[in-house]
Amino acid sequence: MTEEKKQLTENQDSFIMHPTVDFCFKELMENAKVRQGLIAAILKKDPEEIQKTKLMPTILRKEYPEDKYGILDVRVLLKNGEQMDLEMQVVPFEFWFQRSFYYLSKMVTDQMKTGDTYDRIKPCIHVGILDFNFFENDTRCYHAGMFCDKETGEVLTDLLQIHILELKKLPPESQNETGIIQWMRFMSGKNRKDFAKMAEQNEYIKEAYECLEKMSADERKRREYEERQKILWDHNSFMKSAKIIGMREGREEGRKEGRKEGRKEGRKEGYREALVSIVIKKLQKGMSAEEIADFLEEDVLTIQRIYDIANTYAPEYDIEKIVQKLGNTSGMKQK
Incomplete structure (x- = not known):
């Protein structure tokens, strides 16, 4: 084998997809165990409490027949009827907040059919995973929000919730990281060595890493x-x-x-x-x-x-x- 062919083989063997590419992220979310682990981290629950998740058709945003550019998001139905929309956004967008709340509101109204009563509305959660800095003057990498009283901070309703993960603001790695920081660290990974190390942290991230390896070896994908x-x-x-x-x-x-x-x-x-x-x-x-x-x-x-x-x-x-x-x-x- 020539040196050139050897180098090419090594490059092919070391190739692994990056979760920040939304195609890869959406494929990862096809795995029920990976969804279970990530959703549990976002909601700050034990994964065992997330007993069942079901992927829903993503009809809110159009995909083009030719170049398929668009928002490749993942919409999930939880066992208790709550809905969660997870979006990987790598391109900075001036009106991201407005667009996110539009789709979040659409998730609420889509639950209602003619003749329905308002008590059938279940909480809707939008999760924006951003590979850019959105809040320029805030160093925190994670934000969670819902409707609250301005003076007391008391939650008025949980029907509309938004979680914002800014991957570029992840702090330096420390020991004993848990929850959403672990997942953000995983989604920011760039090579097999990083992913393999993170896979040792918990079984759900290990599952995600194994999915990455399978996808990366699939020529069509x-x-x-x-x-x-x-x-x-x-x-x-x-x-x-x-x-x-x-x-x-x-x-x-x-x-x-x-x-x-x-x-x-x-x-x-x-x-x-x-x-x-x-x-x-x-x-x-x-x-x-x-x-x-x-x-x-x-x-x-x-x-x-x-x-x-x-x-x-x-x-x-x-x-x-x-x-x-x-x-x-x-x-x-x-x-």
Whole structure:
């Protein structure tokens, strides 16, 4: 065996999926024992108390037939009728809170059918596992919230609950870690050595590690994983590119006009141009304006306007003319 082939074999043998890629996370949640362990940690219960969990169809968020970008979340029904929606979010999103509460509220209303009484409503729990910093001025990695009295802190109702796990804020590893910190540490793992060490901590994380190994050895699942990973990389690259273009054009515009407004307008123009470019690429692949908006996590009305104007310039799609026609379109915010 040549040295090159040997290295390739070693790389293939050492490959293991990362739970922060939402495809991998969703596959892990297919395992009842893994779900049991993670949900118990979130609810601060003994795993034996989580006697039964059932996966529900995820119908709240659309998956695209072509590139399948979207929110790959996991919706679980607990034995007592409570519902939990678990989401792995790796891309920073300005309106994540608003979107999360929209879907959380939808989980409540979906329980009601015509003629039902309100007593059938059971608590709904949203769990956001974020691979980025959401609360910029708070160093805590875990937050839990529900409706409380502002003055006394007394819980008013547990019908709507939200748990936010910020993986980037995990503190340095310490001995005897338990509960949700163990699971957050596992989800942040990047190599077999880390996962194997964590698998020694409890039987549920061990089960999750064994699932990771099986998935990573499955060629079909590995291709799906790598496709999903590429989509996320492309999205992150687009957002970074848009920001760089905006900053560059902002500096140039600022130099020309010599004032703050010029720099700000240049940044907006750069972001607008990058946004138009990606909308054109996606519409050429047959995606609808709604699908593109979800992909970019942008306002659907903004994308619809770009989409409609771009179509009038088909098939050449002159970006400069499209941007010029858009003008200072309301709602096109630079991120």
